[in-house]
Amino acid sequence: MHELLTPQQMAEADRLAAECIGESYPLMLRAGEVLAQIILERFVEVRAVDVLCGPGNNGGDGYVLATILREHGLGVRIWRAEEPAAGTDAARAAGECTVERFDLASFQPDTSNLVVDALFGAGLARPLEGVYGDALRRCAEAKAPILAVDLPSGVSGGSGQVIGTAAAAELTVTFFRKKPGHLLFPGRSLCGEVVVADIGIPGNVLQSIDIRCHENLSSSWRHLLPRPSFDSHKYRRGHVGVFSGGTTATGAARMSAMAAARAGAGAVTLLSPASALAVNAVHLTSIMLRRIEDPEELSTFLNERELASVVLGPGFGLGEKVRNFADVLLRFTSRSGRRLKVVLDADALTGFAGDPEPLFEAAKENGGGTVLTPHEGEFARIFPDIAAAAELSKVDRARQAAERSGAVMVLKGADTVIAYPDGQAAINSNGTPYLATAGSGDVLAGMIAGLMAQGMPPFEAACAAVYLHAETARSLGPGLIAEDLPARLPVILSAYLEPPARG
Ligand SMILES: NC(=O)C1=CN([C@@H]2O[C@H](COP(=O)(O)OP(=O)(O)OC[C@H]3O[C@@H](n4cnc5c(N)ncnc54)[C@H](O)[C@@H]3O)[C@@H](O)[C@H]2O)[C@@H](O)CC1
Ligand SMILES: [K+]
Structure with missing residues (x-):
């Protein structure tokens, strides 16, 4: 478990796993399930959760999670600035999710709630700013407790550098393997505790990926x-x-x-x-x-x-x-x-x-x-x-x-x-x-x-x-x-x- 995957390698692992399973959506469903399980086990005092969902599959994990948490009786609200693009797994997850949506621009963190940061993960492609940056800045100022999905949004999985803005999480749940950005500063200090969750990606996909970086264990x-x-x-x-x-x-x-x-x-x-x-x-x-x-x-x-x-x-x-x-x-x-x-x-x-x-x-x-x-x-x-x-x-x-x-x-x-x-x-x-x-x-x-x-x-x-x-x-x-x-x-x-x- 000490292999570190770049975001590109992780995408390849996802692709190979989907090929093996026949489709990629079950991986997202499993990601939502493990996130829910971790929240229910670790944040037993929390009664309400604000899930910030981005337009990609990181947001998709958030929509699945929101559905499951509501089924468990928690107060859940989704905050988003845009809906996922049609035809993606994230769009399917958003379509299956009936949790009430609010405009991310009006999100004000309530520190008695848990904030789930499912804005961006491996797909962060440019500096995180505008409505997304503002929302994260408000979270950071309020010192809201944050669980980050995959990575704190704004942290590069490859380098650990902050691209634009990022807010420090208490806990980061990533999938399959850690990424270099979980261990390199400043990313490491923004992740809080890092938990690696199994979402059903078979370990043997690594045989087809040229891993060049490890955690020094x-x-x-x-x-x-x-x-x-x-x-x-x-x-x-x-x-x-x-x-x-x-x-x-x-x-x-x-x-x-x-x-x-x-x-x-x-x-x-x-x-x-x-x-x-x-x-x-x-x-x-x-x-x-x-x-x-x-x-x-x-x-x-x-x-x-x-x-x-x-x-x-x-x-x-x-x-x-x-x-x-x-x-x-x-x-x-x-x-x-x-x-x-x-x-x-x-x-x-x-x-x-x-x-x-x-x-x-x-x-x-x-x-x-x-x-x-x-x-x-x-x-x-x-x-x-x-x-x-x-x-x-x-x-x-x-x-x-x-x-x-x-x-x-x-x-x-x-x-x-x-x-x-x-x-x-x-x-x-x-x-x-x-x-x-x-x-x-x-x-x-x-x-x-x-x-x-x-x-x-x-x-x-x-x-x-x-x-x-x-x-x-x-x-x-x-x-x-x-x-x-x-x-x-x-x-x-x-x-x-x-x-x-x-x-
Ligand atoms: N099969 C899979 O690929 C799985 C992916 N998973 C999740 O999917 C994530 C990766 O999904 P994606 O590749 O869709 O990437 P993201 O969800 O991180 O973001 C990609 C989207 O965000 C946009 N974007 C990138 N940077 C932006 C910025 N600064 N401001 C505004 N928009 C920006 C892109 O144009 C794209 O639409 C992972 O981090 C993980 O959470 C999990 O669901 C497990 C399975
Ligand atoms: K995130």
Whole structure:
């Protein structure tokens, strides 16, 4: 159930289902029934319902719902600006519905009633304004309780962007599968709770649809989480290198290093400039320490020791050095024939601002073994044109950046998107505002490197790290600081290493 369908894919699923069943109308009847069931179960106090019906099939669901609710004795009124076009399922539903209609332009929300927003769903094609926008604005101002059918009207199912106007719902009932717009902000915050209802679309229609986007749930990667075998030794569990900044900027790398170790890497070495060796040494116990001053020393070290993955960027500093180090790391695999997976974060991204081509070239040479972890600001510095393209969803921005760089992209935020160069993408949905704290990104970079070092493929390692990072933060809650995350990670990780419960 973690597939996310674009509105076009959902229309295709509806079409295939109708082909299977013989007609599409039963799906609308079922949609109305499940909506009624949910309202009767969840809004037991409500005695009257105002159903706002649009001209398409979203409105059609509203007409079916209104009929059923009235049969259950609720006070029901329909508010509409236009009737559905003749010959559509919505027109049939409207024709079979004898609930009294009122003009949407005169709708004034009564906050003791439930408002059902069945104006527009998957078919939203232009900015929602005029009589529709005004009605939703009045709902928002009155803080009327709203149940949205499929999506809050005005929210794009594809991007989660508001097109024109939208009013926040308490509950959104969507059909068959979620859409990206339920998980991407601002759509996510306007949906309230999202319930996915079964309206009889057979699951096998998905076999004919090329799904490229998923909700980041553990079922996609849990089976790939590394488990040490009895004959493991520390280097077989993967050796991670993390690069430290200078004397006054060492903490970020130590947090990455600790996170890599807590994610299960067998050995972690902090690679520090000479100036910061003493300060790092004071703080390290199980993490090893080694001086790396310049690209030559780095190459020697890489040739000497079998590193599985590295983190470059947290607290590292900008300028030639970070660019040169990134180049050596990204080209190591093709030069040596030994696989080195590379996580570039923070300064290793900003270091390429204004001239990102060398980064993309080198990352491509690393053949899918690179993970870039920008937040929106860092993203805009290395992909300014993609960041500025307002028509692209966050998923499409991450995808285009992954394709351009040949790297797995972790575009961070409250709705972090993980994208693979082939277009596969996952949207994370368990984020928490407690993660908006200094150093949490350094921990994430270390977790990704730690999982990759143990052999987890980069895309799945990034998905798992993003999810487990958020889950760890949720378990800590108020007062969380980044240092808490690695310490807490083993508890969370062990829960996901248990075999999934049956059923
Ligand atoms: N078989 C199906 O296709 C099913 C569809 N279902 C419902 O159907 C919905 C999709 O139906 P539709 O494709 O008809 O799309 P909508 O009902 O979302 O809207 C399409 C109609 O709205 C108009 N429109 C679009 N944007 C507008 C705007 N900003 N201002 C004014 N008019 C605008 C279009 O011209 C079109 O007439 C889903 O969201 C779901 O609720 C469900 O009934 C389940 C079955
Ligand atoms: K709607």
